[in-house]
Amino acid sequence: MITFELAKEESLNNKQIKELQEEIRALAKQKNAVILSHYYQRPEVQDIADFVGDSLELSRKASQTDADIILFCGVRFMCETAKILNPTKKVLHPNPESGCPMADMITAKQVLKLKEEHPDAEVVAYVNTTAEVKAVSDVCVTSANAVKVVKKLESKKIIFIPDQALGNWVKKHVPEKEFVIWQGFCPPHFEFTARELQKLKEKYPDAKVAVHPECHPKIIEMADFVGSTSQIINYATTCDADRVIVITEVGLKHTLMKKNPNKEYIFPESMNYCGTVYCCTMKAITLPLVYKTLREEINEVILPEDIIEKARRPLERMLELS
Ligand code: SF4
Known part of the structure; x- marks a missing residue:
């Protein structure tokens, strides 16, 4: 049994993560809740979701579900979209501070x-x-x-x-x-620089480059493929190259590895903020927050009816x- 004190901790070991994931899944079943997660969420959060997708796929799922509760692991506008498309449902957001700067x-x-x-x-x-x-x-x-x-x-x-x-x-x-x-x-996509991408291309000359259209036009010009996260997944896991440089939020690596572990996916990783593509607000949702939110049914998304x-x-x- 997970204690409340444990649920407040962010640094969990593998065994505790597994226990917490099992508790969350059991709670979701008991409360008839569906858990939706964006691809940019933490891997351990993606793993407890009923469905992982991009904005379009998640909007469709939110509009179609017959669950009583939608627990949405994504940034605030995504939770609002779920509420707008299915207003009779209780939509819960594990961290109301998690918004999108754009x-x-x-x-x-x-x-x-x-x-x-x-x-x-x-x-x-x-x-x-x-x-x-x-x-x-x-x-x-x-x-x-x-x-x-x-x-x-x-x-x-x-x-x-x-x-x-x-x-x-x-x-x-x-x-x-x-x-x-x-x-x-x-900020995470647009501030990634052409210089950083050039360095990656020189280091991995055999790799194809797949980028998200939120990137700077200079990055888009250097790409072999431009598409949404779902379109990048299709391209990166099926193209003829063994290595793909992927310029989007690093959370996508988890899905790519699950879908096709036989390829190498290179994400920009650097101590310098401008050399990486990492969305801090997406990562502000943690397993303990998901657990607490679902258990206590807190952080409900409320919007005015006219909106x-x-x-x-x-x-x-x-x-x-x-
Ligand atoms: S990656 Fe983060 S900042 Fe960028 S659009 Fe998505 S939620 Fe907003």
Whole structure:
């Protein structure tokens, strides 16, 4: 039996991790809870999830589940998305402090101002936005479906928020439309430098390079493949190279190794922050926090009803168009 004191500890040995994982799984069964985890979570957290996926896959799972509780191991906007898509469920977030810096780079007020300045444009919001921002947007996208969704929109002019890197990537693939792109960014992806990637390429000349579209355009230019986390998984585990340099959050390595352990996946790892791709807020969710949250049913995600109503439209439109 895991004691409450143990559940407060973050440094657990392997035996304690296993016990805690078993306790969490037993609690989930007892409470009819589904545990969803993003690929960027800690490996030991991913391992207790019913489903591990990217933003799009997790949105779909959250909208379809018949569990009573959705325990979401991801950053705040992901938990809000689960609540918006399935508002009758109790959605629990193991660490309410775990937010996405990029999502906080634009407010609903700023979006409304953009709409006033460009009344003929549709607002395309990356799913990495707050519920309030989604509520004033026309359609949501993820990195997996952004190009496809934007191509299908009737509007000739697009306000793309908040990620400049993904916005520029979409613009490149949809040249027939005009874009107004907000200058937000994902610190872990965008600050990884071309110099660091060049060093990796020189060290592993036989490796292919797969990168996430949140990376800086200079990194994207150097890549063999650009795609969302799920698309990177498919590419990296099936391409003809034995080694793949992967420029996205290091949590993805766990899934890649499980899917195809016969390849070598090289992630940038360095003591220098700019030489690594590590999301501190994703990693702010720990097994003890998951255990405490589920056991006590705390940290429930609560959103105003009018925000849920308004934010659901752009999300559902995304699911239809993708
Ligand atoms: S990896 Fe980037 S976009 Fe994803 S949660 Fe972290 S800061 Fe936000």
